[in-house]
Amino acid sequence: MSFELPYSIEVFFSVAESYNADWFPAAIIGWLAMVMAVALSQRAPRITGLILGGVWVWIGLVHQIQTMADFNFMARVYGWAWIAQGVGFAVLGGVLSRLSFQVSKAAVVCVLGGLIVYPLSVLAYGYSWSAVPLAGTMPNPTVLVTAGLLLAMRGPKVWLAALCVVPLAWGIVAGISAYLLGFPLDYTVPIAMVAAALLRAWR
Amino acid sequence: MKYNQSHFSRRRFLAATAAVGLTPWLGYNAGAASSPLLRTIPSTGETIPAIGMGTWITFNVGKKEALRYDRLEVLKTFFALGGGMVDSSPMYGTAQDVMGWCLDRIEPQQRVGLMSATKIWSPAGGSGAQQVGDAERLWRLPRIDVMQIHNLVDWQDHLAMLLDMKAAGRVRYIGITTSHGSRHQQIEQIMASQPIDFVQFTYNMADRSPEQRLLPLAADRGIAVIVNRPFRRGGLIDATDGKPLPGWAADIGVTTWAQALLKFIISHPAVTCAIPATSQVAHMKENMATMTGPLPDATLRSRMADDFAAP
Numbered sequence: 001m002s003f004e005l006p007y008s009i010e011v012f013f014s015v016a017e018s019y020n021a022d023w024f025p026a027a028i029i030g031w032l033a034m035v036m037a038v039a040l041s042q043r044a045p046r047i048t049g050l051i052l053g054g055v056w057v058w059i060g061l062v063h064q065i066q067t068m069a070d071f072n073f074m075a076r077v078y079g080w081a082w083i084a085q086g087v088g089f090a091v092l093g094g095v096l097s098r099l100s101f102q103v104s105k106a107a108v109v110c111v112l113g114g115l116i117v118y119p120l121s122v123l124a125y126g127y128s129w130s131a132v133p134l135a136g137t138m139p140n141p142t143v144l145v146t147a148g149l150l151l152a153m154r155g156p157k158v159w160l161a162a163l164c165v166v167p168l169a170w171g172i173v174a175g176i177s178a179y180l181l182g183f184p185l186d187y188t189v190p191i192a193m194v195a196a197a198l199l200r201a202w203r
Numbered sequence: 204m205k206y207n208q209s210h211f212s213r214r215r216f217l218a219a220t221a222a223v224g225l226t227p228w229l230g231y232n233a234g235a236a237s238s239p240l241l242r243t244i245p246s247t248g249e250t251i252p253a254i255g256m257g258t259w260i261t262f263n264v265g266k267k268e269a270l271r272y273d274r275l276e277v278l279k280t281f282f283a284l285g286g287g288m289v290d291s292s293p294m295y296g297t298a299q300d301v302m303g304w305c306l307d308r309i310e311p312q313q314r315v316g317l318m319s320a321t322k323i324w325s326p327a328g329g330s331g332a333q334q335v336g337d338a339e340r341l342w343r344l345p346r347i348d349v350m351q352i353h354n355l356v357d358w359q360d361h362l363a364m365l366l367d368m369k370a371a372g373r374v375r376y377i378g379i380t381t382s383h384g385s386r387h388q389q390i391e392q393i394m395a396s397q398p399i400d401f402v403q404f405t406y407n408m409a410d411r412s413p414e415q416r417l418l419p420l421a422a423d424r425g426i427a428v429i430v431n432r433p434f435r436r437g438g439l440i441d442a443t444d445g446k447p448l449p450g451w452a453a454d455i456g457v458t459t460w461a462q463a464l465l466k467f468i469i470s471h472p473a474v475t476c477a478i479p480a481t482s483q484v485a486h487m488k489e490n491m492a493t494m495t496g497p498l499p500d501a502t503l504r505s506r507m508a509d510d511f512a513a514p
Contacts, residue, residue, distance in 0.1 A: 004436065006296045007263050008482075014267045071263055071296040073326060 007071045009181040017131035030136025041101035049093015056086030085166040099155040107151040114144025147196040239285035239494035242475045245425035246400045253469040255288030257480035263296035275305045284491035287316040290478045293327035299341040320349035331361045351378040376400035403429035408511045418473040427475040449510045456496025470498040
């Protein structure tokens with residue numbers, strides 16, 4: 001039995017372009033929100049938790065369930081996982097205030113990778129700026145930034161481990177998709193998440 | 204039951220190809236003026252062209268009109284070159300909706316050979332009957348010709364419902380499907396015991412296990428066979444990269460390994476229709492040309508498979 005995705009890379013970026021246009025200026029707001037989440041992580045970790053939660057819920061609801069589910073029957077399942085993860089970030093970080101952040105070099109690499117390097121790399125592949133997936137509204141760059149924030153995160157160990165589960169699972173999905181769609185850039189997602197999970201466990 | 208059969212004559216084929224300026228492309232085939240290869244559906248005697256069309260991935264393009272118009276050209280080419288069976292599924296995302304959109308833009312007289320085939324797939328939601336209605340709405344057709352049960356999911360329930368629908372004239376044919384070589388034992392049991400018109404599974408030069416039991420059983424039971432994944436999603440064509448075509452290729456009128464792969468499938472006497480999927484007009488032309496020219500006999504088929512497997 002082999003895995004296959006029901007759409008091509010051409011269709012993926014076509015959908016990304018429509019999604020960015022349909023929800024304009026959500027992509028810009030989402031990206032700025034992610035910048036703010038990172039910038040405030042040490043001074044106002046509750047805000048970071050709420051922003052991260054909101055972004056994950058948005059992607060689960062709007063990108064996965066409302067957009068991608070038309071193309072991929074698995075997107076509905078993914079969507080609920082993203083929503084659950086978002087609720088986890090919002091409750092633990094925003095409501096219960098159980099999370100704090102401590103910057104490390106590895107965390108910075110992941111964050112900059114998701115915010116800046118990933119979208120620029122998509123442009124370098126030759127795709128239009130209007131189709132570029134941005135952190136805050138699209139899954140893969142968001143998981144890259146999240147990997148950085150998870151690396152920087154401090155809090156109860158069990159909860160931190162639990163918060164790694166869905167991003168790690170998404171890393172596997174992204175890695176398989178990268179292979180099936182022939183889009184090597186997305187291998188960065190599983191690499192970042194596995195590295196983040198291992199570094200967390202090592203600590 | 205009386206069916207409105209869609210026989211595809213040689214005259215119609217040549218008229219259609221001439222109308223779209225494709226006759227020169229056909230080369231030696233047109234010179235020979237041979238009809239596309241037709242195969243009989245055992246349960247009714249109706250004939251359909253041996254090359255059909257799948258929609259997995261290729262027609263799941265959403266609402267973007269540029270992509271839809273590209274697929275429209277592929278579908279127009281398919282019909283112009285004598286195509287008939289088009290297969291889809293609710294599992295294929297927006298493919299059924301895109302297919303309906305395309306069919307809406309092709310004059311009915313230019314798609315008279317259409318044999319619509321889709322599936323019931325429980326995970327898509329709704330009852331089997333609702334999915335039949337959804338398919339009719341999405342395809343913009345009053346009736347789906349071939350309704351199949353996708354991957355055997357809940358097949359007992361769906362088969363009972365489809366038998367009722369067939370008796371009532373709501374669908375013309377019913378069938379079951381699998382792919383990737385899975386569930387062959389279960390498929391065999393259903394073929395042996397249930398009154399189905401079609402069975403669909405994977406068969407190609409690299410996946411020849413159906414030759415052992417499924418294909419002989421289909422011939423024995425009078426079940427039409429639809430073959431999916433003839434190229435393993437292009438993997439088999441990639442495997443022939445740089446490999447020269449053996450001398451037998453000219454004898455059966457094929458000019459590429461892709462054509463040889465298709466001809467191998469449709470030359471099996473129990474195969475009714477192969478359904479390669481493509482989003483390229485050039486590839487559609489290449490596929491459809493396989494329906495003309497001589498067919499390999501059993502000895503040559505065996506040699507073809509050996510040559511394909513050789514390093």
